[in-house]
Amino acid sequence: MDSDKLGHYSKTFITDVPADLGSPEAQHFKQTIRRFPDEAIYIYSFKENRMMYADGWEPLLGYRDDEITMMTIVNITAPEYAPFSNELNDKALMFLHNKTKDLEQYSFTIELKKIHKDGTHVPLISKVGVFATEEGRVTAIIGHSQKNESIQLGNVMRYAAYGPDKSAFEEELNKQLFRHYAISEKEKEALSLVAEGFSFKEIAARFGVSQSAIEKRIIPMYKRFEVKSLTHLISFAYANHILP
Structure with a gap:
């Protein structure tokens, strides 16, 4: 997938810079952020335009933690899910960038497939939430992706939104994503x-x-x-x- 197929916000904020896992910051995250079995985690900084932390990506999708980037995560979405997934990310970011309060309480989940480094498809439940804010703006997000072989993925994309203004969040996503086969x-x-x-x-x-x-x-x-x-x-x- 070409980065030109991403939305305005995605093209503006997503980069191909991996995390420096030897940094004190990354070591702190490793000690404080719990990772469950069959799960991979990332923390991405909009402020620094790079990954701040990555853990669990090699057993899940075949990429070393020190090579996984935000652009890679976007680009390895299975083709049939990519347009919807990219647009969902884009519209969620747009919604959050118009909010100034309780930002850390917002998140969304999506069921989709990613392409493993060996070419196989892996069914995942991915959750993305606000990790850090400054002066009423989102500066970093955290993503959890967990393998789930029990997911029966049909032609309809499934997602959910969470947060203090959950109804408005989900309604905005519904309105923007109506042209896709999707259900909240x-x-x-x-x-x-x-x-x-x-x-x-x-x-x-x-x-x-x-x-x-x-x-x-x-x-x-x-x-x-x-x-x-x-x-x-x-x-x-x-x-x-x-x-x-």
Whole structure:
């Protein structure tokens, strides 16, 4: 993938500079940041335009920790997931750059495949969150990528947003990413209850929102997934592993 295919924010902030793992800063992160089995971690600094820390990438994707870069992580996304993944990263950064409070509480997750150095595809759950801020601006992010062979990845990209203004965060991503075959965790939750036989009114009561709010989560999926009815939408969701 060419860097020209990245969004405006990605092209501005992402570089090909690896972490200096011998630095006191990296050694501090190694002692203080816990890494789980089958997981790789990175910390990327927008302030310094480089990786600050990397751990666990060789067993996960075949790249040494001292060679993995932010550009590499972006470029090894499987082709079918790359456009959506790049745009999600871009829109999330744009959203966060317009926020000034509680930035460290924001994060998002995405299910996708990365290409191992040996050419095989590895299914991952990746979570990206704000790691550091200065004067109301994001200066560093932290990413956790964990191998998960149990993920059944269909044609629909799955993601979730978290933070104090979670609804606005997810709605902004939904609006920007509508042209992709994608579904947010909030949409998936509502759809799973529809599949169980609950009415929009009952779902609204469960979530403590209006019925129209639930309709706005469900009805737009008709056009996005090119289905003609609620029954068709539910069968599409099962066929594409959106619902178990």
